[in-house]
Amino acid sequence: MKVLHVCALGATAETLLLPQIDYLRSQHLTVDIACSPDSAVDRLQAQGYTVHPIQIDRKISPLLNFKTIQGLIQLMRSQAYDLVHVHTPIAAVLGRIAAKLAGVPTIVYTSHGLPFHQLTPPLQYQMYFAIEYGCAKITNLILSQNHEDIETAAQKKLCPESKLVYLGNGVDIDRFSRSVLDSDHQSRLRDELGIPASAKLIVGTVGRLTRTKGSGYLIEAAAQLVEEFPQLHILVVGGELKSDPEPYYHQLSEKIEQLNLKSHVTFTGDRTDIPEMLGLMDIFVLATFAHEGLPRSILEAMAMSVPVVTTDIRGCREAVLPGQTGEIVPSQTSTPLANALRPLLADPDLRTAYGAAGRQRVEAEYDENVVFKRLFSFYQDLGIASAT
Structure with a gap:
């Protein structure tokens, strides 16, 4: 056939x-x-x-x-x-x-x-x-x-x-697993990406760099948190396509400059080593307000035992269990996102618990x-x- x-x-x-x-x-x-x-x-x-x-x-x-x-x-x-x-x-x-x-x-x-x-x-x-x-x-x-x-x-x-x-x-639960990570390689990866040594709390997002994926709201949330958490760093994984109807990189870069966050943000461009990228993150964010099916990026993050904060959008709210594997916040606003990130940034044990529960959920539901x-x-x- x-x-x-x-x-x-x-x-x-x-x-x-x-x-x-x-x-x-x-x-x-x-x-x-x-x-x-x-x-x-x-x-x-x-x-x-x-x-x-x-x-x-x-x-x-x-x-x-x-x-x-x-x-x-x-x-x-x-x-x-x-x-x-x-x-x-x-x-x-x-x-x-x-x-x-x-x-x-x-x-x-x-x-x-x-x-x-x-x-x-x-x-x-x-x-x-x-x-x-x-x-x-x-x-x-x-x-x-x-x-x-x-x-x-x-x-x-x-x-x-x-x-x-x-x-x-x-997702491929064998490829997306913390067992694939090598600590020496992860250290070299940080250096290659230019992530400063002072960045002890990394919040990341993965996906095409478009307005509707909500990375602008993540940047605005970071601006509300960086004084309280000076070791905070934002990792934006993904790039633009020539065919994207709404190019967004320059607009997002301008926002970062305006908020004085340039030293707190790293753009990686397109990457194929997504498990390793996720392995650098303490928290994963998908602040989307696009139409979503069931975002694979969320499933990949949970498979890598990374807690997830995402928006109350169809698909996202099905994947994430609030208070268990992460948190769900309203879309197109940054303050609720910052408020959801704050306790996770402050509590490594909470991050570990959410991450472990996320891994279990992926193994059970999303292999x-x-x-x-x-x-x-x-x-x-x-x-x-x-x-x-």
Whole structure:
């Protein structure tokens, strides 16, 4: 059986989808990828993956979107895929339309957070819901990373409930484990990054450097805490993409300058050694106010036994247990974030307890192998894979 996974960015395929693609290939499925050309595509092709570079813009642009659909139709017809599996908002819409027009028999959509949510402006909410409603009609199965989206979709009658199932999200609990850390390497890593020796309390965040991930609120919270905790340092892991609709690095840098925090903040840019990055942190923060499915960065931090402070956003509030593995605060405000960080910064035993509970939660609920097996069982139900 032949499967095509469609997403906007090669980086998404490389960092988020590749483990599940590897698992599906191990189950004797032929799995190709279609995404926009970038350096990640070159790396994947060099490793032997079949990747079809097709420009998929991450914004609504009728002419460019039409060209994308044309390219996907041509690919899908020429390769005669049995199933097309789509990811990420715009790519998921264009991929499903193309798959339907190309006559692909089975279409699956993994929702990495439905694009209509509690913080969506009303007109956008209506537009996004209408688009998802139309696409749901041509989708055989919608896989959700969190339970809340399933409840919302059912309540709003997005589609028949039989099309909605829980997939979840997971991480490699062997790779993301404190047992992988080497103390000498971690010391050298601090030096390489230029983290000052005075930085004894490191609060970090991981993700693409965009406004909606909320790193600006983390910086504002740090400004409220640094006098009380002069050893505080903020570690921002991740960079911008040329295709990001809202570049944010310069704006965030200006905020850091204005708040006199330059000596308390380190930008790492894009990194592949995320376990080691998390190993430097005493607390992990994701101050997002974007649409989230179930943020893998939170799961990775918990797997590394790092306590988490995040926002009261769908997906985030499902992953973190307040008062057990971390804390949950309102989004788009910095003072509650600072107030949640304060007791954790002051109490190493509390950090240790939260971190240990987070690791236990990931082992019990978010092992990626469980997610892969769940996905494969859905494929079997759709007739794409043989029952074993």
